[in-house]
Amino acid sequence: MSGTRSLALLADLLGQRTVTRESNLALIAYVRELLGAHGIASTLVMDDTGTKANLFASTGPEDVPGVVLSGHTDVVPVEGQAWTLPPFELTQRDGRVYGRGSADMKGFIACALHALIEASKLRLKRPLQLALSYDEEIGCVGVRRLLDVLHAAPVRPFLCIVGEPTLMRLATGHKGKTALHATCHGREGHSAQAPLTVNALHLGCDLVSEVRQLQARVTAQGARDGAYDVPYTTLHVGKFNGGVALNIVPNRCDLDFEIRNIAQDDPQALVDLLQTAVERISAQAQAVVPEARIEMVEVNSYPGLDTSVTEDAVAFVQSFHPQTEVLKLAFGTEGGLFSARLGVPVVVCGPGSITQAHKPDEYVEVEQLAQCDAFLARLIGQLQAL
Ligand SMILES: [Zn+2]
Incomplete structure (x- = not known):
């Protein structure tokens, strides 16, 4: 033929x-x-x-x-x-x-x-x-x-x-993939008075830190599938946007991140762990300014x-x-x-x-x-x- x-x-x-x-x-x-x-x-x-x-x-x-x-x-x-x-x-x-x-x-x-x-x-x-x-x-x-x-x-x-x-x-x-987006809301202010308000980039960094800690845990203790080059579920932050000028405390920061899971791991369980972290970070920030928070949404996923x-x-x-x-x-x-x-x-x-x-x-x-x-x-x- x-x-x-x-x-x-x-x-x-x-x-x-x-x-x-x-x-x-x-x-x-x-x-x-x-x-x-x-x-x-x-x-x-x-x-x-x-x-x-x-x-x-x-x-x-x-x-x-x-x-x-x-x-x-x-x-x-x-x-x-x-x-x-x-x-x-x-x-x-x-x-x-x-x-x-x-x-x-x-x-x-x-x-x-x-x-x-x-x-x-x-x-x-x-x-x-x-x-x-x-x-x-x-x-x-x-x-x-x-x-x-x-x-x-x-x-x-x-x-x-x-x-x-x-x-x-x-x-x-x-692997399956879950794409997530987070919007971090702080409150703008003069950078000279930064500690009096909430810096949205700092909220974003706290979330990135949670993503990295979760990856470390999954890597050390999670399920493995040796058929993959990277034999475990991965988490990754691909985009981090925020800030206007050095002397302004930023009021907004946006993050795109993802989970790529092997079959043994349920991505929803990982999303739930991140959501718990988001709520903890938000609660801490709200003690400083009431409107501060992180909103996390699932953008897309496939099994x-x-x-x-x-x-x-x-x-x-x-x-x-x-x-x-x-x-x-x-x-x-x-x-x-x-x-x-x-x-x-x-x-x-x-x-x-x-x-x-x-x-x-x-x-x-x-x-x-x-x-x-x-x-x-x-x-x-x-x-x-x-
Ligand atoms: Zn293709």
């Missing part, structure tokens, strides 16, 4: 500018038309604004569980990056295909479309399905609506393959993925894609949501490397696309035989 058509499809997909903040409807319309021309119907699940859509398509019998291939259509921005090649068109050079999203993850989507078209010509015993989402790059936001629809469907897939770039190696896990390697679905994938080592990934995917919402076993396996993702001159090796085409062709063979 040659990768010629996958490459042609990838050229079309790369030409669609689907940076997360923009509409993905042109790409979705393209996919719908392409599949429709081969007799494959698609269902769209729109966002509230009507400018973005998820797409679900299926080929083969409708009344039995199948395999769903999952990919996100959005890509990260290119602004501020030193691209030497045009980001929104395909450039093929030295065995590589360059373009924004080539690795993350339009390369996989191209191979998946090719596979669906091939499968539509065959008599499958189990369906091959495609789930395309929007707004993945901002916290797996869009796919949730699609999962609501799939949750209500009479038949669910027996396996979900998320095609995030793993160099076609098999992965069964990733981790922890598919058991003893799952039949993992053995099924291994039967046509033997791997000596099964990985856990440092980055998150929509797989955790597929698993949590639908109860469907999920593996992550896709062409290209996460090392090339989100960078200038992002690329995928043509050989990786060929491997993915071959992988999906073997999957189709299984769906004919099952």
Whole structure:
């Protein structure tokens, strides 16, 4: 099976500018038309604004569980990056295909479309399905609506393959993520009289200190999963903003921070510990000025993925894609949501490397696309035989 058509499809997909903040409807319309021309119907699940859509398509019998291939259509921005090649068109050079999203993850989507078209010509015993989402790059936001629809469907897939770039190696896990924001309210004043009021930056520092102490505790005493490079749950402050001038006691400070949890840890328990700390810090500050406080809100979260390697679905994938080592990934995917919402076993396996993702001159090796085409062709063979 040659990768010629996958490459042609990838050229079309790369030409669609689907940076997360923009509409993905042109790409979705393209996919719908392409599949429709081969007799494959698609269902769209729109966002509230009507400018973005998820797409679900299926080929083969409708009344039995199948395999769903999952990919996100959005890509990260290119602004501020030193691209030497045009980001929104395909450039093929030295065995590589360059373009924004080539690795993350339009390369996989191209191979998946090719596979669906091939499968539509065959008599499958189990369906091959495609789930395309929007707004993945901002916290797996869009796919949730699609999962609501799939949750209500009479038949669910027996396996979900998320095609995030793993160099076609098999992965069964990733950490969950909880993004948090805190607004610290103090009271402004002349810096010469700083002790008479509450400095919002100082409140922020107290909260950062709590985050760091919690990390130290988790590191020393928390659960561990040796399959990860960092084998425990992590906490991290990514942004700390506040202050106007040196001689003004700042009245406001904003923090963005996160928890990335392994499966053994419940992120809500950690959020609760931080909330208790927030209340203690606020109470102390209110003894000085009554309006002083920290407000902490959860901005976004997605669950981790922890598919058991003893799952039949993992053995099924291994039967046509033997791997000596099964990985856990440092980055998150929509797989955790597929698993949590639908109860469907999920593996992550896709062409290209996460090392090339989100960078200038992002690329995928043509050989990786060929491997993915071959992988999906073997999957189709299984769906004919099952
Ligand atoms: Zn991705």
